[in-house]
Amino acid sequence: xxxxxxxxxxxxxxxxxxxxxxxxxxxxxxxxxxxxxxxxxxxxxxxxxxxxxxxxxxxxxxxxxxxxxxxxxxxxxxxxxxxxxxxxxxxxxxxxxxxxxxxxxxxxxxxxxxxxxxxxxxxxxxxxxxxxxxxxxxxxxxxxxxxxxxxxxxxxxxxxxxxxxxxxxxxxxxxxxxxxxxxxxxxxxxxxxxxxxxxxxxxxxxxxxxxxxxxxxxxxxxxxxxxxxxxxxxxxxxxxxxxxxxxxxxxxxxxxxxxxxxxxxxxxxxxxxxxxxxxxxxxxxxxxxxxxxxxxxxxxxxxxxxx
Amino acid sequence: xxxxxxxxxxxxxxxxxxxxxxxxxxxxxxxxxxxxxxxxxxxxxxxxxxxxxxxxxxxxxxxxxxxxxxxxxxxxxxxxxxxxxxxxxxxxxxxxxxxxxxxxxxxxxxxxxxxxxxxxxxxxxxxxxxxxxxxxxxxxxxxxxxxxxxxxxxxxxxxxxxxxxxxxxxxxxxxxxxxxxxxxxxxxxxxxxxxxxxxxxxxxxxxxxxxxxxxxxxxxxxxxxxxxxxxxxxxxxxxxxxxxxxxxxxxxxxxxxxxxxxxxxxxxxxxxxxxxxxxxxxxxxxxxxxxxxxxxxxxxxxxxxxx
Numbered sequence: 001x002x003x004x005x006x007x008x009x010x011x012x013x014x015x016x017x018x019x020x021x022x023x024x025x026x027x028x029x030x031x032x033x034x035x036x037x038x039x040x041x042x043x044x045x046x047x048x049x050x051x052x053x054x055x056x057x058x059x060x061x062x063x064x065x066x067x068x069x070x071x072x073x074x075x076x077x078x079x080x081x082x083x084x085x086x087x088x089x090x091x092x093x094x095x096x097x098x099x100x101x102x103x104x105x106x107x108x109x110x111x112x113x114x115x116x117x118x119x120x121x122x123x124x125x126x127x128x129x130x131x132x133x134x135x136x137x138x139x140x141x142x143x144x145x146x147x148x149x150x151x152x153x154x155x156x157x158x159x160x161x162x163x164x165x166x167x168x169x170x171x172x173x174x175x176x177x178x179x180x181x182x183x184x185x186x187x188x189x190x191x192x193x194x195x196x197x198x199x200x201x202x203x204x205x206x207x208x209x210x211x212x213x214x215x216x217x218x219x220x221x222x223x224x225x226x227x228x229x230x231x232x233x234x235x236x237x238x239x240x241x242x243x244x245x246x247x248x249x250x251x252x253x254x255x256x257x258x259x260x261x262x263x264x265x266x267x268x269x270x271x272x273x274x275x276x277x278x279x280x281x282x283x284x285x286x287x288x289x290x291x292x293x294x295x296x297x298x299x300x301x302x303x304x305x306x307x
Numbered sequence: 308x309x310x311x312x313x314x315x316x317x318x319x320x321x322x323x324x325x326x327x328x329x330x331x332x333x334x335x336x337x338x339x340x341x342x343x344x345x346x347x348x349x350x351x352x353x354x355x356x357x358x359x360x361x362x363x364x365x366x367x368x369x370x371x372x373x374x375x376x377x378x379x380x381x382x383x384x385x386x387x388x389x390x391x392x393x394x395x396x397x398x399x400x401x402x403x404x405x406x407x408x409x410x411x412x413x414x415x416x417x418x419x420x421x422x423x424x425x426x427x428x429x430x431x432x433x434x435x436x437x438x439x440x441x442x443x444x445x446x447x448x449x450x451x452x453x454x455x456x457x458x459x460x461x462x463x464x465x466x467x468x469x470x471x472x473x474x475x476x477x478x479x480x481x482x483x484x485x486x487x488x489x490x491x492x493x494x495x496x497x498x499x500x501x502x503x504x505x506x507x508x509x510x511x512x513x514x515x516x517x518x519x520x521x522x523x524x525x526x527x528x529x530x531x532x533x534x535x536x537x538x539x540x541x542x543x544x545x546x547x548x549x550x551x552x553x554x555x556x557x558x559x560x561x562x563x564x565x566x567x568x569x570x571x572x573x574x575x576x577x578x579x580x581x582x583x584x585x586x587x588x589x590x591x592x593x594x595x596x597x598x599x600x601x602x603x604x605x606x607x608x609x610x611x612x613x614x
Binding site (some may be wrong): 246 | 432550589
């Protein structure tokens with residue numbers, strides 16, 4: 001009986017592996033190192049070896065899903081700079097190891113969104129979007145329970161939505177004013193530090209984490225509050241844009257800083273409510289539930305022909 | 308043989324009717340008046356009577372598609388203020404006239420986008436978006452050849468994407484800074500008129516049309532050019548946002564003013580290129596091809612189980 005499904009979240013440093021029952025219950029999760037030598041040609045073998053040790057018969061596995069750090073178009077990996085893959089037919093390559101079964105791949109941020117839609121904060125909802133606040137800002141969009149990849153694998157690149165028309169900061173992508181330049185965890189730290197310096201306040205050498213700053217704001221710290229107002233203004237704005245484009249049921253906010261709890265989410269929601277287009281005001285802003293496991297959940301869901 | 312399909316574009320004043328072969332060739336089109344009395348209860352009867360006169364056997368008709376001026380969720384019309392419909396089960400109502408066959412309905416702007424995807428400027432492409440410049444600004448988004456309706460029927464409401472953060476004009480929706488307030492045909496006329504008055508230039512009583520203003524700009528008229536720069540800046544911006552959300556192959560610009568030709572489209576494209584996120588820079592901006600017929604084409608396509 002095909003009672004299991006594997007989800008792989010392939011990153012530049014580690015591959016996260018999740019073994020699930022097809023009902024979505026996580027049986028086991030672990031990580032292996034990503035071997036990026038020789039254009040990443042060993043990665044799939046390493047994954048296969050890692051799961052082979054578990055002693056589960058291939059006949060019991062309904063499918064294998066992958067989230068990868070780069071654009072994917074119709075099952076073909078276009079490019080993953082961190083892995084060394086380019087025009088990589090992952091599905092065929094992995095089939096040469098596990099045989100002719102269900103193998104699916106999509107972009108990791110999109111897959112994380114699917115994970116939250118399957119078993120997380122958007123469980124049971126067909127239309128959602130996810131914004132992940134980390135070093136940068138990632139995103140994914142689900143429409144009618146399917147990942148939106150887009151024509152060139154660039155859908156859900158919400159971090160590169162331009163939100164500041166004038167005097168924007170330079171983004172790694174070469175543009176100025178991207179959401180990523182005004183609303184990541186990194187930005188929360190930078191803004192807070194700048195404001196502290198302006199006020200001649202002392203800071204630890206490394207400064208506090210974004211999550212800590214959110215907690216300071218919750219307790220009423222004025223500089224932390226000012227930081228949060230700025231950041232959540234742009235996040236609320238991005239939510240407005242999403243609400244009139246794909247009109248999701250919920251927009252899930254993820255990333256480590258989201259774990260600071262409802263204070264951040266409520267601030268984003270407040271800013272969203274101020275500018276929401278009335279006919280779509282049922283869109284809700286919610287906190288992610290799966291943390292770093294969203295990727296393995298989403299990858300498994302993808303293999304079950306969701307997404 | 309089911310060789311025909313009907314597309315209906317239901318507006319507040321007229322219903323446009325298109326009779327197509329299933330291969331997409333338009334056989335005949337005509338209009339009837341929309342009878343909005345008694346909460347629009349006669350509209351479907353009037354449509355049925357109009358097509359009955361054509362003498363085509365019901366057995367020859369593969370399906371009936373409708374575009375309606377309001378949000379639709381999973382085949383149910385939520386509300387069409389102009390028609391008097393609210394929570395209207397159009398598909399069941401029309402089935403009581405034509406029997407148990409394929410009947411499909413979606414929002415008219417989304418349906419127009421589908422029309423351009425089926426037989427117009429985005430023919431053969433699975434991922435596209437459409438922006439229609441008229442009195443207001445309409446929009447529709449197609450992902451994997453399907454209309455995106457969204458969780459509450461509000462997807463593709465691109466005219467209500469906020470694009471101006473500060474000092475925005477008040478929109479009919481109650482917000483300020485919506486795309487519709489800075490980029491419709493109406494806005495082109497208003498901006499041009501304002502600039503002419505500032506310069507103490509004479510104007511005809513009604514002022515020139517938006518299309519005429521685009522032509523003036525093409526010929527080098529400085530005030531018309533200034534108008535177009537402002538309007539196409541925001542349209543290029545909206546295209547940037549679309550390119551990183553659903554990442555369409557093409558963005559089709561429609562509405563009467565788009566008929567002024569490549570000058571307007573090129574200006575939008577120029578502004579889009581300045582700020583496009585590199586990985587999605589293959590998204591193209593193109594002119595609509597089906598004019599006012601996009602709605603009947605899209606409705607017919609919807610009935611053929613596309614969209």
